[in-house]
Amino acid sequence: MSDPSEIGAPDESIDQRPPDKRHVFDNPRNVKRVIYTLFTVCGLLLAVDLLDITGVLYHKHIHFAFERWFGFFAFFGFLLSVALVLTAKEMRKLLKRDEDYYDR
Amino acid sequence: MIDSLPPGTLLIAGALLFPVLRGRLRQAWLLLLPVASFLHLLSLGEGTLRQLELFDYTLTPVRVDSLSLVWGYIFHLAALLSAIYALHVKDRWQHTAAMAYAGSAVGGVFAGDLITLFVYWELTAVTSVFLIWARPDHLKGRALEQQAERSFRAGMRYLLIQVGSGVILLAGIALRVRGGGSLEFSHLGLVDFATGLIFVAFGIKAAFPLFHNWLQDAYPEATVTGTVFLSAFTTKMAIYALARGFAGTELLIYIGALMTAFPIFFAVIVDDLRRVLAYSLNNQLGFMVVGVGLGTELSLNGTASHAFAHILYKALLFMSVGAVLHRTGTARGSELGGLYKSMPWTTGFCIVGAASISAFPLTSGFVTKSMVLSSAAGQHYVVVYLVLLFASAGVFHHSGIKIPYFAFFAHDSGKRVKEAPPHMLIAMGTTAALCLLIGLFPGVLYQILPFAADYHAYTASHVVTQLQLLIFSALAFTVLNLTGLYPPERRSVVLDFDWSYRRALPALVGSVGRAGGRAWGGLLEAAARGLDAARRGIYRLHGPEGIFARTWTTGSIALSAALMLGGYLLFYFFY
Numbered sequence: 001m002s003d004p005s006e007i008g009a010p011d012e013s014i015d016q017r018p019p020d021k022r023h024v025f026d027n028p029r030n031v032k033r034v035i036y037t038l039f040t041v042c043g044l045l046l047a048v049d050l051l052d053i054t055g056v057l058y059h060k061h062i063h064f065a066f067e068r069w070f071g072f073f074a075f076f077g078f079l080l081s082v083a084l085v086l087t088a089k090e091m092r093k094l095l096k097r098d099e100d101y102y103d104r
Numbered sequence: 105m106i107d108s109l110p111p112g113t114l115l116i117a118g119a120l121l122f123p124v125l126r127g128r129l130r131q132a133w134l135l136l137l138p139v140a141s142f143l144h145l146l147s148l149g150e151g152t153l154r155q156l157e158l159f160d161y162t163l164t165p166v167r168v169d170s171l172s173l174v175w176g177y178i179f180h181l182a183a184l185l186s187a188i189y190a191l192h193v194k195d196r197w198q199h200t201a202a203m204a205y206a207g208s209a210v211g212g213v214f215a216g217d218l219i220t221l222f223v224y225w226e227l228t229a230v231t232s233v234f235l236i237w238a239r240p241d242h243l244k245g246r247a248l249e250q251q252a253e254r255s256f257r258a259g260m261r262y263l264l265i266q267v268g269s270g271v272i273l274l275a276g277i278a279l280r281v282r283g284g285g286s287l288e289f290s291h292l293g294l295v296d297f298a299t300g301l302i303f304v305a306f307g308i309k310a311a312f313p314l315f316h317n318w319l320q321d322a323y324p325e326a327t328v329t330g331t332v333f334l335s336a337f338t339t340k341m342a343i344y345a346l347a348r349g350f351a352g353t354e355l356l357i358y359i360g361a362l363m364t365a366f367p368i369f370f371a372v373i374v375d376d377l378r379r380v381l382a383y384s385l386n387n388q389l390g391f392m393v394v395g396v397g398l399g400t401e402l403s404l405n406g407t408a409s410h411a412f413a414h415i416l417y418k419a420l421l422f423m424s425v426g427a428v429l430h431r432t433g434t435a436r437g438s439e440l441g442g443l444y445k446s447m448p449w450t451t452g453f454c455i456v457g458a459a460s461i462s463a464f465p466l467t468s469g470f471v472t473k474s475m476v477l478s479s480a481a482g483q484h485y486v487v488v489y490l491v492l493l494f495a496s497a498g499v500f501h502h503s504g505i506k507i508p509y510f511a512f513f514a515h516d517s518g519k520r521v522k523e524a525p526p527h528m529l530i531a532m533g534t535t536a537a538l539c540l541l542i543g544l545f546p547g548v549l550y551q552i553l554p555f556a557a558d559y560h561a562y563t564a565s566h567v568v569t570q571l572q573l574l575i576f577s578a579l580a581f582t583v584l585n586l587t588g589l590y591p592p593e594r595r596s597v598v599l600d601f602d603w604s605y606r607r608a609l610p611a612l613v614g615s616v617g618r619a620g621g622r623a624w625g626g627l628l629e630a631a632a633r634g635l636d637a638a639r640r641g642i643y644r645l646h647g648p649e650g651i652f653a654r655t656w657t658t659g660s661i662a663l664s665a666a667l668m669l670g671g672y673l674l675f676y677f678f679y
Contacts, residue, residue, distance in 0.1 A: 064486060073570075073572040077575075081501055084368060084497075089589075089591040092598065095598050097598075
């Protein structure tokens with residue numbers, strides 16, 4: 001796992017000056033906290049689906065049968081987002097051109 | 105007299121005064137116009153109808169009903185919020201263009217007949233292009249010149265396409281009238297060639313697939329404030345036109361579904377954040393188009409309310425990225441990052457906009473877009489429903505996460521700038537507040553919708569499933585970044601369908617032209633050689649050395665003459 005403070009670093013390093021003041025996300029521990037919170041919330045949301053399956057308290061109001069599957073929306077969101085990004089990445093290989101492509 | 109003026113006229117007429125106003129007076133006028141025009145609209149109640157006899161035709165310049173009022177209200181609101189955002193702009197022609205543009209869009213949605221619609225249709229095109237052509241005053245020196253050049257060309261392409269849409273509309277109208285159809289702008293339906301042309305014309309301004317690139321091409325080349333205005337009017341007016349004329353046309357469901365899906369791929373890889381927002385706009389329009397295609401009361405309510413909410417949160421997103429552009433001189437993800445440190449308020453407002461577009465519970469997107477999804481599911485369009493669900497997750501990815509993340513967080517770009525100026529903060533803050541208010545009190549919006557809405561957005565099921573969809577998409581983003589799989593922002597151009605008419609077509613015309621030129625040249629050359637050969641032949645016979653130029657002796661001429669006469673006599677004697 002790479003250093004969380006390097007998330008999404010673009011190619012060119014255009015950092016010009018050292019930070020003037022310590023800001024919230026300069027501290028890698030804070031970044032880690034955000035990520036752990038995210039994982040926790042995901043876990044909780046999946047757990048809610050258990051309530052639906054067991055019929056306790058919560059009932060999914062759905063239109064189609066497949067929406068009833070455990071964690072349908074969660075996995076759908078996760079898998080399709082990954083598919084989206086990876087497909088887009090491949091598309092870029094094909095469609096990327098220099099900035100001045102149209103100006104030549 | 106004033107009550108017989110069409111709505112929006114005050115904006116257009118008032119816009120003409122800007123060139124002579126200065127300083128505080130100009131700013132006051134900028135704020136006054138949308139308010140005055142809005143009051144004028146209110147004075148014309150629902151059900152107002154004004155007609156006009158012109159030559160043989162009955163025109164209806166004003167038609168106020170519940171459908172057009174939704175658009176009328178939000179257009180005025182957008183004009184006011186954008187005006188507040190643009191208070192600092194000294195270029196008076198930009199104000200004229202912007203207000204006239206807003207007024208034309210307002211006039212267009214209250215048009216009761218096709219001719220009036222056409223007039224406003226073209227007016228929106230010719231006023232908005234000046235927002236693209238205006239001086240990019242957020243830049244200086246060489247960068248400004250280069251951007252001005254790009255803006256000029258983008259504006260030209262934009263104008264060609266927009267006016268082209270108008271021409272097709274006019275053709276459709278003319279054919280319709282000639283075929284005995286009515287000029288009334290009510291439900292048309294896709295029934296014949298004439299309505300087909302009108303459909304295409306509407307589709308161009310609504311950024312249908314293959315006709316869509318003008319949106320991504322032109323919007324990022326306009327000024328900081330210009331793009332905010334642009335995002336509100338043209339496309340939503342087109343959606344209104346589709347809702348009015350083609351509600352329930354099944355083809356629109358599929359076109360809309362396609363529109364929600366393909367732009368999100370581009371939005372993920374494109375560098376300029378305003379271009380990302382333009383692709384995002386395209387994606388959101390898709391939801392509205394599906395709503396029109398489904399044609400039920402629920403789905404049309406969904407389209408209208410979504411258009412209303414979308415104008416607000418899209419404007420907010422363009423405002424916040426615009427503020428970044430204004431302060432840093434760039435809107436490219438590859439050059440930005442870490443700006444939450446110097447622009448915390450802008451960051452916050454951007455996040456509200458991002459949450460709204462993603463349809464997070466408590467925001468305006470949650471209580472509006474879901475009507476369209478519900479309707480699609482209710483009508484048993486399984487595949488379309490899944491596509492819309494995918495698009496909902498996708499929009500969170502590129503607008504909900506990418507925009508705020510790469511502008512304000514991610515890798516610190518080192519840029520330290522001032523927070524956005526106060527008037528921009530006020531504009532953004534008000535818009536953000538509205539996004540949240542609609543999310544918290546949807547009933548207020550539901551009241552102005554064209555049909556009675558007994559839709560309940562806040563069911564436990566809806567909240568949970570939506571949160572699952574969105575939070576797990578966020579998880580996907582995080583995991584992709586942590587594993588290094590997420591594509592980094594890069595300075596580049598990404599080819600889209602417009603490659604066909606920006607590169608392929610000119611290249612084709614060029615090579616056909618050159619081939620034709622060579623063929624023609626070859627032809628001329630062959631002809632010249634032929635003529636030359638003929639000339640030489642004649643020279644050989646008749647020139648100084650030629651047979652026909654020789655002098656003959658008298659005796660041989662006499663002999664030839666005698667032979668000829670003798671031959672003739674024999675011929676005559678025997679026949």
